Amino acid sequence: MIKNIAGGGRYLTVTGGSNSTYVNNFSGAQGVGNMRYNTSSQNIEIYDGNNWVPMQSGYATVTMTPEAESLLDWAKQKRMEEDMNKALAASNPTIADLLEQKKKIDEQLNIVKTLIKPETTN
Numbered sequence: 001m002i003k004n005i006a007g008g009g010r011y012l013t014v015t016g017g018s019n020s021t022y023v024n025n026f027s028g029a030q031g032v033g034n035m036r037y038n039t040s041s042q043n044i045e046i047y048d049g050n051n052w053v054p055m056q057s058g059y060a061t062v063t064m065t066p067e068a069e070s071l072l073d074w075a076k077q078k079r080m081e082e083d084m085n086k087a088l089a090a091s092n093p094t095i096a097d098l099l100e101q102k103k104k105i106d107e108q109l110n111i112v113k114t115l116i117k118p119e120t121t122n
Helices: 066-091 093-116
Strands: 002-007 035-038 043-047 052-054 058-062
Touching: 035 052, 066 093
Parallel strands: 002 058
Antiparallel strands: 035 043, 043 052
């Protein structure tokens, strides 16, 4: 059983769950196999016939790999550059013209790459 999940890293959020300690319809009767949540120890316990025994649990941590974080950093930087270029182009016709030329060159480059791409044979 996982007792808790902790998120780690700049790009990961773990949400959900509940910190409620209420177990529905727990009568307090101590029959073998009964289960309860001990609010003092913050553990789920199972009655073995003699004692309430804590259920074994662990903690999980979820993180991204350094490569994934690096890729997201790169994408974030590219987005910021594009946003800055768009803002500059809005007030500077020379930059707007250069960005339009760059767009056309990128399109031409993609066409040429498609044309020279070797065909795969089956």
